[in-house]
Structures are given as structure tokens and as C-alpha cells.
Amino acid sequence: MFTELDFRSHIPIYTQMVDRIKHLVASGVLEPGDQLPTVRQMAAELRVNFNTIARAYRILDEEGVISTQQGRGTYVLEPMPPERASRIRSAALEGMTKSFLEHAHQVGFKPEEVSMLLDELIASWRETGEPPMAVD
Numbered sequence: 001m002f003t004e005l006d007f008r009s010h011i012p013i014y015t016q017m018v019d020r021i022k023h024l025v026a027s028g029v030l031e032p033g034d035q036l037p038t039v040r041q042m043a044a045e046l047r048v049n050f051n052t053i054a055r056a057y058r059i060l061d062e063e064g065v066i067s068t069q070q071g072r073g074t075y076v077l078e079p080m081p082p083e084r085a086s087r088i089r090s091a092a093l094e095g096m097t098k099s100f101l102e103h104a105h106q107v108g109f110k111p112e113e114v115s116m117l118l119d120e121l122i123a124s125w126r127e128t129g130e131p132p133m134a135v136d
Helices: 013-026 039-046 050-062 082-106 111-128
Strands: 066-069 073-076
Touching (some): 013 050, 013 082
């Protein structure tokens, strides 16, 4: 659930973590009252520095997304208003798209090539109701 971090991205890991948790809350995957892993557990699971996760949790706490209670844990707070949840989802989609386009450009693809393939994949998604899966 939290493992979708891009260690090659120019976006700091703590920022990616903040965005990921906000997206999980906005999409209803994480609900009010759900407990998040401890900072140490999350850092170990993701193999990142403890301070990186602590910084992300601190930002989320200051923004009212989560609440960290000393000795009890870290919990998701009440749901965001629909408008804010929509903005967060839109920002996450835009960020993912920009990252993808940046990477495609770096490996030499032209906009027309990317557009044509995306059109095909989106048409398939509409037809089947399932997004195309990445092949490892």
C-alpha cells in the first residue's frame, strides 16, 4: 500500500510519502480511525531513513490528515471534504503523469509516440473495464 515510492524521482521521498498517504485517504483506502505503522516500522518496510518518515508524518499531522498520539500510535483523522479530496486526487494524477512523461522524454520518446500508445491503452481500458497491467 505504501510501497509506490520512486527513489529515482526528483521528488523527495518524504513528499512522495505525504502525497501517497493523502491519496489513500482521499480514495477511501485509508479510513478514519485506521492506524498507520509506526515511524520505525514504516522506515524499515520501505528501507528509508527514520527521519524521512518522521518528517512525512509530521507534515500530515500539521495538515490534519493524521494524528500522532504519544504511546498510542498514529491514526487517520476524519475524512477530507469532497472538494479537497478531489483536488488531492487530481494533483496526484497530474504528478504521476508528469513523472511518466519526463521519464518517457529522458529515454527518447516523442510526444506523438507516447500519445498514440496512451490512446490505445486507454481504449483497451474502456473496453475491458480494467487498466492494462505492467509486465515485469
